[in-house]
Amino acid sequence: MSTTPMPEVVADEQAPELVPLNAIFWTDFVQILVPVTTANTIDEVAAAVAHHSEGRRVRALPHPKIVIHHGRRLPGHMTVAEAGIKPLDHVTVDYDLTSDLPEETAS
């Protein structure tokens, strides 16, 4: 007996869903609650987290920001859904001072 495979749902076609994150701007002193959506890009996540720390307790620097999730640096253009970031996951946002970290794509 065979079953008809379900059509694969592409993340982009879904309505954005809320993804509350446990986040820290790397040199700040506290983890904070930062809500994003599945449709936000990683660059937008970085900005959302930095908003609560940068220039408030952490001196702003003229460097691009990176997001680390489960030990991986995520590409800035990728969405939260594509990156596989789940509600209540932890992300770290930092300045890209090295530019030599290997970029990986979510599998």
Added chain:
Amino acid sequence: MTLLKREEWQHFVRDVDWTLSYVDDEAVYPDWLAGTGKVPRDAWLKWEEGYKVSYPEYVYTQREKESATYAVKNALQRTPTFDHLDEGWKSATKMHFGGVAQVEYTAMLAELKMARFGLNGAWRNMAVYGQLDELRHQNLTTFFGHALVEKDPQFDWTQKTYSTNDWVPIALRTLFDGFMTTSNTVDCALMLPLTFETGFTNLQFVALSADALEAGDVNFASMISSIQTDEARHSQQGVATLEILVEHDPARAQWVIDKGFWANARAFAALTGPAMDYYTPLEHRKQSYREFMEEWIVDQFIRTIEDYGLKKPWFWDEFMRSLDIWHHSLHMGLWTWRPTLWWKPKAGVSAEERDWLHEKYPNWETVYGDKWDVIIDNINANNVEATLPETLPWLCSTCHLPACNPTQGRDGSWRVRDTSLSYNGQTLHFCSMGCRQIWWKDRDNVNHQTLVDRFLAGHIQPMTVPGLLDYMGITPEVMGDDPDYEAWTRDYVGREASGLITIGGAA
């Protein structure tokens, strides 16, 4: 008729007990509540404490103490003493009144539990006095706090705090429900009279009393000294219980003491640490929080566990490192989320105060100085708004305090790292390895939702900052703010400042 002398009857009545014949012992002392566990029932016959107070003596002593404390209060109420106290010191007392007054009532319930289900007559007898003590402490603290409401509405939180959903009392209820409300009597005796009253309350009642006298707050010093002398007596229930448990079930004794010690260490880092190292005026500080901890807690705790053949807790290294970290981070957290407090947290980071902090804590500037500098520059740029929070701190699933404990990496940098675990499809975050381990071992008992959990579950409506403040019971007249921004920022006026956010009234 001649009255018997005390020594002729005291030994007989203090541990008078029932010989049960109509019901089983288990019906009167159910194990889930009495908590004998692996300890044979007869072993509790050896339960022994040193005070052996009788009721007439108890009443006489307490009456004397009450009279003395109220005499001081009445005398000082007619003087302007309070009006001249430093605002930072007043905040230390507001924290104490709000954080302690109604907790004492919970302690009374714990003593009543031991007075009914304690496994030896002498223990139940001692717990009766303990219950009277705690009722007195609740009354005394509430009454003293109440007298100050007319001077400052924040003192109204003496009575209010413990029944609000502010994140601080949620953390306190989590701690004390574990110690006092949900524990069986044996575990209760190890966590409440032993780790809490024999150890940690010394910080708040002895050390802070010394600071109170230095700060000129004789009223507060008199109140807490009067309470501390009761603690010394009824806390004896702890070692008396430990002695028997350690003989029959050392693994359980070790776990309960370890757990109780850790929970206390977290709470006092938030309650007493900032009061000692930031709120108490510099010229009135007797010692640093770390010095007090080492003298009153570390040495004494090590002596106790060695006396009873127990091991240092598994978290000991993490705890010792925490003495340079936890309360500084929590102070920054309390100051940042100051609108959620019922006191006025003084930042306490003027150049002179920072010199003192650096002397007492050589790493302080490395770990905290950069962040306070940005905050100071924002305030000096007329941008206080940039220092106010727009989201919640992440609250630890065990201690309910902000996850803000940096650790030092191999490269020497201090960072707050992710300490989490997944359980039943849920991701939980913790402030420390100790809190994570305790949650894991105690996961069937832990059931309080943090304020973040409640917010995400939709219990707080509207899901906005005003909605949160309303949920926490914070009203405009009590909302916390720094009492004097200029006091700790004036030293830095005019210096070069870059990398500030441009919101509010930014320069």
